[in-house]
Amino acid sequence: MNSEAVSALIAKSPSLKAAKPKLEAMEPGAYVVHRSWGFGQIKSYDEAAQRLIIDFKGKRAHPMDPAFCITTMDVLPEKHLLVRKETDTKRVNELIAENPAQLVVEALQAYPNNAATAIELEITLAQVIGEEKFKKWWAAAKKLVAKDPRVAVPEKKTECYVLRETPVSAEDEILEQFNGTRSARRRIALAEELMVATGRKDVKADLSVVLKGVADAVKDSNQLDASERLYGAAVRDDLAKAVGAENNFAPTQAAIIGNVRDLVAISEKIPVQFQSRFLELIQETHPIEARDILFTLLKTSQGKFTTECINFLVEQGHADELAATLKRWQTEQNLRAPVLLWIVKNRHSKKFAKLLNDLITPRLLSAIFFAIDYEALQASSARRIPLADILSEDTDLISDLLSTADPETARDLANTLMLNQGFEELTKKSLLARFIKIFPKIQSLVAADAESKEEQLLVSRSSYDRKREEYETIVSKKIPENSRAIATAREHGDLKENSEYKMAKQDQQVLMAQKTLLERELGRARVTDFKEASIEQVSAGTVVEVKTAAGGATTTYTILGAWDGDPEKHIISYKTAIGAALLGRKPGETVKVKLGGNDEEYTVVKITRFADKSAV
Structure with a gap:
C-alpha cells in the first residue's frame, strides 16, 4: 500500500494511525502469514474497494480488509x-x-x-x-x-x-547450565553430557567442581529415588576417574544396591545405557546370590533389559539353568509378555537354538494368548500390545508354534484366540485363517460363529439394558478382579499344588465363556417397542388368550422379547416352548405343546397388542 492509500484508510478510521508502519509494509510483493489462511503473498491493492488482494496456498486472489489484517496477519521480513x-x-x-x-x-x-x-x-x-x-x-x-x-x-x-553474539563452546554451555541449576537430576544429566563433550584440557579443570556438585547431589538430595541415586553415583565415580580424584564418596554404588529386595524396583527405572553395568554391579556386590537375583530380575524385566538379562546369564555360564527355568515358567504359566516377546523374536537364532528349541511348542502359543489377554484386561486405555502385534505381523509364528500340535490342541488354541481380549475381530479372523491353513477342520469354528449371527433376537429395551449391565459388570469388574486373583496366585510359587491358582483359572474360563455368550447375544439383539405387532396372528408383542382342551380354562399370555419373562404375570418370551408354538397362530387355531413330559393342547381365543395395553 502506498502512502496515499494508507492516509485514506487512516482518514476513514483514525484509530488506525498507530498501525501506520504496518499498513505501509503491506505492499504488493510482500510475503505474509495470516492466523487463519497461513502463508501467502500480497499481489495488489484495490483502492476502490479498499481491499488487499492476497494469494494464499489453496485460495488465490483473496480480498481482505487491511484494517482487519493488522491484528490477524504479519508481514514477513525478506530474511524470513x-x-x-x-x-x-x-x-x-x-x-x-x-x-x-x-x-x-x-x-x-x-x-x-x-x-x-x-x-x-x-x-x-x-x-x-x-x-x-x-x-x-x-x-x-x-x-x-x-x-x-x-x-x-x-x-x-x-x-x-x-x-549468541559471541559463540560459546558446548562444554562452556553445559558448565553454565550446571552452575545455574539446583536440580539433582539435571546436574547428573549435565555431568554426563560434559564428560562426553569434553575435548579441551582447560575444561577438565572444571570437572572437579562438577564432581563435587554431583557427589553432593547423590549424597544429600531428597529428589532422587534409588535408581536415580545409583545412576548418579556411577556418573560421580566416572568423573572421579576422569579427573584422577580419590574415590572415597558415599554412598557407594554397592551400598545403594545392598538390599536385594530393592533391586526389582531399581531395575525398572535405570537408564538403558546403564543396564549392562547394573548387572555387572549385582554380580560384584552379591556374588553368592547373583544367579538367583538375575532370574528374579528377568522374570519381571521389560524391553531391552530382558535382552540384557538373558545375554548376561548366558555369558556367566548359566545357559542350561536358563533353559530349564524358561521351560518351568512355561509349565507354570509364569512366562511374562517381555520374555515371551524375546523368545519368539529369537526363535531362529543359532546363538540361542539350544536354549529355545524345547520351548517352540503349542504350549508357548497358549502362554502368548494368556499374556496378551492379561495385558488387555489390565490396560486402562486402548494401547498397543507388542506381543499381539508380532503375532499378527510375523506370518510364520503360528505355523512354527503349531508344527507339533494335534488337531484337538489346535482347536482348543483357536477357541482361546476367539475369546481373547487383545485382538480386534478382523485380526482374530486373520489369525484364525492361519490355523485353518494347517488344520482345515477348524473352519467349523468360523461357520458356527457365522450361523450364530444369522438369527436376530427381538428384545425389549428394559431387557436389553439389563443384559448390557450384566456384560459391563463382567468386563469392567469381574474379569479384572479375576485377573488380579490369578496374578496374585501365580506369585505363590508352584502352580501344580496351588489350589488358589486352579480355582482362579476355572473362574476365568467361566467368566470368559459368559462374556463371549453375552457378546454374541447382544450382537444379535434388535431392540423393539413392539408397536409393529399385528393382531391378525400371534407374534412377539401380542397378548394372547388361550383355552385348554382338557378343562376349558382360559389363560392370557403376554408374549414379549427373547429375554423377557415373568411367570407370575404370565409374561413369556417368544423363544419359550409355549411362545414358539403359538407364533403365527390365528384365533380359533389349536396347537400342541410338550410341557413337563405331558402334551398340552391350547386353542387361540383372542389376540390383542401389548403396545395398546401398555399405553393405557
Missing part, C-alpha cells in the same frame, strides 16, 4: 525462512539437506533480537521442510544445533533459542 523458501529455494534446500545448524542460525537471524521460542521456531521450520519430513529431520537437527557454539538451546519449549 518462509520468504527465502520462495525466493532462494535452492539455497534453503541445500541447508535443509547438508547444514541444518546453519539453517537454524539463519532462521533466528530473521527474528527480533535473534531469538525465537522453541514452539515458534519449530512451526516455521515445519512449514519450510514439510510436515511429513519435519519430525525425523528435526530429531537429527536438534543434536547438531545443541553442539553449535553460536546457538543457546532452551531447556523448555516455552523458552527461546538464542543466536
Whole structure:
C-alpha cells in the first residue's frame, strides 16, 4: 500500500494511525502469514474497494480488509525462512539437506533480537521442510544445533533459542547450565553430557567442581529415588576417574544396591545405557546370590533389559539353568509378555537354538494368548500390545508354534484366540485363517460363529439394558478382579499344588465363556417397542388368550422379547416352548405343546397388542 492509500484508510478510521508502519509494509510483493489462511503473498491493492488482494496456498486472489489484517496477519521480513523458501529455494534446500545448524542460525537471524521460542521456531521450520519430513529431520537437527557454539538451546519449549553474539563452546554451555541449576537430576544429566563433550584440557579443570556438585547431589538430595541415586553415583565415580580424584564418596554404588529386595524396583527405572553395568554391579556386590537375583530380575524385566538379562546369564555360564527355568515358567504359566516377546523374536537364532528349541511348542502359543489377554484386561486405555502385534505381523509364528500340535490342541488354541481380549475381530479372523491353513477342520469354528449371527433376537429395551449391565459388570469388574486373583496366585510359587491358582483359572474360563455368550447375544439383539405387532396372528408383542382342551380354562399370555419373562404375570418370551408354538397362530387355531413330559393342547381365543395395553 502506498502512502496515499494508507492516509485514506487512516482518514476513514483514525484509530488506525498507530498501525501506520504496518499498513505501509503491506505492499504488493510482500510475503505474509495470516492466523487463519497461513502463508501467502500480497499481489495488489484495490483502492476502490479498499481491499488487499492476497494469494494464499489453496485460495488465490483473496480480498481482505487491511484494517482487519493488522491484528490477524504479519508481514514477513525478506530474511524470513518462509520468504527465502520462495525466493532462494535452492539455497534453503541445500541447508535443509547438508547444514541444518546453519539453517537454524539463519532462521533466528530473521527474528527480533535473534531469538525465537522453541514452539515458534519449530512451526516455521515445519512449514519450510514439510510436515511429513519435519519430525525425523528435526530429531537429527536438534543434536547438531545443541553442539553449535553460536546457538543457546532452551531447556523448555516455552523458552527461546538464542543466536549468541559471541559463540560459546558446548562444554562452556553445559558448565553454565550446571552452575545455574539446583536440580539433582539435571546436574547428573549435565555431568554426563560434559564428560562426553569434553575435548579441551582447560575444561577438565572444571570437572572437579562438577564432581563435587554431583557427589553432593547423590549424597544429600531428597529428589532422587534409588535408581536415580545409583545412576548418579556411577556418573560421580566416572568423573572421579576422569579427573584422577580419590574415590572415597558415599554412598557407594554397592551400598545403594545392598538390599536385594530393592533391586526389582531399581531395575525398572535405570537408564538403558546403564543396564549392562547394573548387572555387572549385582554380580560384584552379591556374588553368592547373583544367579538367583538375575532370574528374579528377568522374570519381571521389560524391553531391552530382558535382552540384557538373558545375554548376561548366558555369558556367566548359566545357559542350561536358563533353559530349564524358561521351560518351568512355561509349565507354570509364569512366562511374562517381555520374555515371551524375546523368545519368539529369537526363535531362529543359532546363538540361542539350544536354549529355545524345547520351548517352540503349542504350549508357548497358549502362554502368548494368556499374556496378551492379561495385558488387555489390565490396560486402562486402548494401547498397543507388542506381543499381539508380532503375532499378527510375523506370518510364520503360528505355523512354527503349531508344527507339533494335534488337531484337538489346535482347536482348543483357536477357541482361546476367539475369546481373547487383545485382538480386534478382523485380526482374530486373520489369525484364525492361519490355523485353518494347517488344520482345515477348524473352519467349523468360523461357520458356527457365522450361523450364530444369522438369527436376530427381538428384545425389549428394559431387557436389553439389563443384559448390557450384566456384560459391563463382567468386563469392567469381574474379569479384572479375576485377573488380579490369578496374578496374585501365580506369585505363590508352584502352580501344580496351588489350589488358589486352579480355582482362579476355572473362574476365568467361566467368566470368559459368559462374556463371549453375552457378546454374541447382544450382537444379535434388535431392540423393539413392539408397536409393529399385528393382531391378525400371534407374534412377539401380542397378548394372547388361550383355552385348554382338557378343562376349558382360559389363560392370557403376554408374549414379549427373547429375554423377557415373568411367570407370575404370565409374561413369556417368544423363544419359550409355549411362545414358539403359538407364533403365527390365528384365533380359533389349536396347537400342541410338550410341557413337563405331558402334551398340552391350547386353542387361540383372542389376540390383542401389548403396545395398546401398555399405553393405557
